[in-house]
Amino acid sequence: xxxxxxxxxxxxxxxxxxxxxxxxxxxxxxxxxxxxxxxxxxxxxxxxxxxxxxxxxxxxxxxxxxxxxxxxxxxxxxxxxxxxxxxxxxxxxxxxxxxxxxxxxxxxxxxxxxxxxxxxxxxxxxxxxxxxxxxxxxxxxxxxxxxxxxxxxxxxxxxxxxxxxxxxxxxxxxxxxxxxxxxxxxxxxxxxxxxxxxxxxxxxxxxxxxxxxxxxxxxxxxxxxxxxxxxxxxxxxxxxxxxxxxxxxxxxxxxxxxxxxxxxxxxxxxxxxxxxxxxxxxxxxxxxxxxxxxxxxxxxxxxxxxxxxxxxxxxxxxxxxxxxxxxxxxxxxxxxxxx
Amino acid sequence: xxxxxxxxxxxxxxxxxxxxxxxxxxxxxxxxxxxxxxxxxxxxxxxxxxxxxxxxxxxxxxxxxxxxxxxxxxxxxxxxxxxxxxxxxxxxxxxxxxxxxxxxxxxxxxxxxxxxxxxxxxxxxxxxxxxxxxxxxxxxxxxxxxxxxxx
Amino acid sequence: xxxxxxxxxxxxxxxxxxxxxxxxxxxxxxxxxxxxxxxxxxxxxxxxxxxxxxxxxxxxxxxxxxxxxxxxxxxxxxxxxxxxxxxxxxxxxxxxxxxxxxxxxxxxxxxxxxxx
Numbered sequence: 001x002x003x004x005x006x007x008x009x010x011x012x013x014x015x016x017x018x019x020x021x022x023x024x025x026x027x028x029x030x031x032x033x034x035x036x037x038x039x040x041x042x043x044x045x046x047x048x049x050x051x052x053x054x055x056x057x058x059x060x061x062x063x064x065x066x067x068x069x070x071x072x073x074x075x076x077x078x079x080x081x082x083x084x085x086x087x088x089x090x091x092x093x094x095x096x097x098x099x100x101x102x103x104x105x106x107x108x109x110x111x112x113x114x115x116x117x118x119x120x121x122x123x124x125x126x127x128x129x130x131x132x133x134x135x136x137x138x139x140x141x142x143x144x145x146x147x148x149x150x151x152x153x154x155x156x157x158x159x160x161x162x163x164x165x166x167x168x169x170x171x172x173x174x175x176x177x178x179x180x181x182x183x184x185x186x187x188x189x190x191x192x193x194x195x196x197x198x199x200x201x202x203x204x205x206x207x208x209x210x211x212x213x214x215x216x217x218x219x220x221x222x223x224x225x226x227x228x229x230x231x232x233x234x235x236x237x238x239x240x241x242x243x244x245x246x247x248x249x250x251x252x253x254x255x256x257x258x259x260x261x262x263x264x265x266x267x268x269x270x271x272x273x274x275x276x277x278x279x280x281x282x283x284x285x286x287x288x289x290x291x292x293x294x295x296x297x298x299x300x301x302x303x304x305x306x307x308x309x310x311x312x313x314x315x316x317x318x319x320x321x322x323x324x325x326x327x328x329x330x331x332x333x334x335x336x337x338x339x
Numbered sequence: 340x341x342x343x344x345x346x347x348x349x350x351x352x353x354x355x356x357x358x359x360x361x362x363x364x365x366x367x368x369x370x371x372x373x374x375x376x377x378x379x380x381x382x383x384x385x386x387x388x389x390x391x392x393x394x395x396x397x398x399x400x401x402x403x404x405x406x407x408x409x410x411x412x413x414x415x416x417x418x419x420x421x422x423x424x425x426x427x428x429x430x431x432x433x434x435x436x437x438x439x440x441x442x443x444x445x446x447x448x449x450x451x452x453x454x455x456x457x458x459x460x461x462x463x464x465x466x467x468x469x470x471x472x473x474x475x476x477x478x479x480x481x482x483x484x485x486x487x488x489x490x
Numbered sequence: 491x492x493x494x495x496x497x498x499x500x501x502x503x504x505x506x507x508x509x510x511x512x513x514x515x516x517x518x519x520x521x522x523x524x525x526x527x528x529x530x531x532x533x534x535x536x537x538x539x540x541x542x543x544x545x546x547x548x549x550x551x552x553x554x555x556x557x558x559x560x561x562x563x564x565x566x567x568x569x570x571x572x573x574x575x576x577x578x579x580x581x582x583x584x585x586x587x588x589x590x591x592x593x594x595x596x597x598x599x600x601x602x603x604x605x606x
Contacts (some may be wrong), residue, residue, distance in 0.1 A: 009355055032457050049450070050450035051450070052450070147448050149443070149449030149464065150443040150444050150446065150463075150464075151420065151422060151447055152414045152415075152417060152419060152420050152442070152443035152447065153422060153423070153439065153440060153443040153444070153445070153447075153464065154414075154419045154420050154422060154423020154424070154426075154430050154431060154436065155431070155438045156359055156365075156423060156425075156426070156427035156428075156431070158358070159360070159361075160357060191341070192340065192341060193341050193345065193346050193348030193349040193350075194341065194343075194347075194349065194350065195346075195350075200357065203353050203356075203357060206353075207349065237358075238356065238357060238358065239354050242353050242356055245352075245356070252381055274358070290343065310470070319383070321346075335394075337343040
């Protein structure tokens with residue numbers, strides 16, 4: 001049985017992440033991980049005419065670098081699983097129109113990175129695909145104009161707000177041995193503890209992250225000490241202490257090895273409020289940074305819990321609270337396999 | 340679905356971990372920037388009254404038009420949103436904030452064309468001010484005029 | 491002295507707006523619409539003109555003066571045309587503000603590109 005408990009998938013020993021590609025905007029390039037990203041744009045428009053095209057370019061670049069590293073072409077890929085934050089996941093749709101890989105659109109807001117990776121690994125493990133590309137993207141300006149205000153509008157944001165990462169990440173999953181294997185994945189439940197402030201998504205998402213991490217640990221019968229890092233997607237400076245507190249109440253102590261992608265991607269002195277957010281946040285940090293750490297042996301086992309605020313501006317105006325979700329994936333270093 | 344009690348308990352629990360807005364600093368910034376914009380307005384009023392023969396009655400017209408032009412330009416070159424993040428209500432409450440709301444919405448939707456993008460979205464944010472202003476003026480005007488006739 | 495009072499009164503109105511945003515968690519759109527209604531309300535009692543007299547641009551530059559001008563135009567026109575005049579005069583005094591916002595907003599949108 002590949003199912004552990006109610007909602008956790010245990011993959012066979014031969015599901016690997018073969019390659020990954022990342023592309024980011026200017027703020028992310030200047031951040032502490034900047035040098036690790038494959039494609040870096042110094043300008044938010046990414047040499048395109050409008051914001052939506054810029055985001056599309058980022059996703060195409062991420063997939064391009066990923067395929068180039070794996071020395072594969074679009075035709076070699078069975079399925080393309082992708083999503084983004086925009087209505088009808090337009091970025092993914094238009095990228096799929098271009099690359100002509102059979103496509104499944106995925107939406108999990110900022111948790112899309114791990115959602116698509118988990119589904120991709122399940123397809124490969126189940127024998128339904130040889131090679132799958134899992135990708136997602138976000139762009140600060142497309143997100144601002146869809147979820148908040150026009151980019152040039154002078155509204156003041158509070159310190160609890162997060163800053164949408166401009167970036168895209170793509171990963172190739174297959175049976176082809178490599179030094180990083182996808183171990184297990186937990187699909188989260190939608191959790192809503194009544195937070196209504198779209199400028200405080202960290203507080204809204206922390207319970208979902210705590211629930212998924214606790215479920216994953218229990219199902220896989222592991223403890224936080226079994227992981228070098230437990231990484232959350234974009235809880236930022238506000239949500240990170242909350243998730244630690246919530247897990248601590250359940251007797252799980254992640255304070256030693258917890259990191260948050262939203263806090264890793266920017267320097268503390270960059271003006272990003274409480275930290276980074278968006279699909280691109282967990283995607284570029286996981287695929288650009290953490291994966292390298294695993295390959296080069298500085299980490300041997302990590303749990304990435306990508307968090308998503310399933311926010312909709314219309315629902316916010318109708319006074320609904322923010323439903324949230326988190327999906328967790330274990331990535332493990334495989335010894336003795338060269339890539 | 341979480342119950343009301345669970346929601347309240349969570350809100351209570353995370354309260355100490357949530358950043359509080361720096362009330363005093365924010366108010367100070369709003370005061371200084373808002374006051375400064377008004378000082379520019381005052382200078383413009385004196386200028387138009389001295390050199391263009393405007394009166395106290397109608398000097399508001401060229402003054403606000405000039406302020407609107409400045410704010411629209413600052414929005415166009417991507418500066419007003421930075422001022423707004425710094426000053427909060429200090430740059431939102433003066434008429435320049437109205438101009439920023441109009442211009443930023445128009446500018447943002449330029450990618451959807453001039454008619455459906457720019458023109459349709461021009462009053463997307465600022466329109467609420469005109470709607471409420473007109474409705475309020477109508478209602479108060481009716482009441483005040485009715486009183487005037489009756490008394 | 492005109493400048494001092496313009497600064498203090500204009501800044502003070504902005505501080506009230508800031509408190510509405512920070513303490514009562516209102517959006518800037520809520521704050522400005524409330525202020526326009528308040529401006530009209532103050533004018534209905536004849537108070538806003540006194541504030542302008544005292545603070546000059548400190549009272550005419552904040553968006554509250556938009557509400558005041560809307561009502562002022564309506565009342566002036568009501569003098570001549572009765573109840574119908576209210577509708578006729580509402581935008582009388584504010585037309586330069588609205589039309590310049592439309593014109594400049596439109597032109598800027600054609601000339602510039604959002605910077606993000």
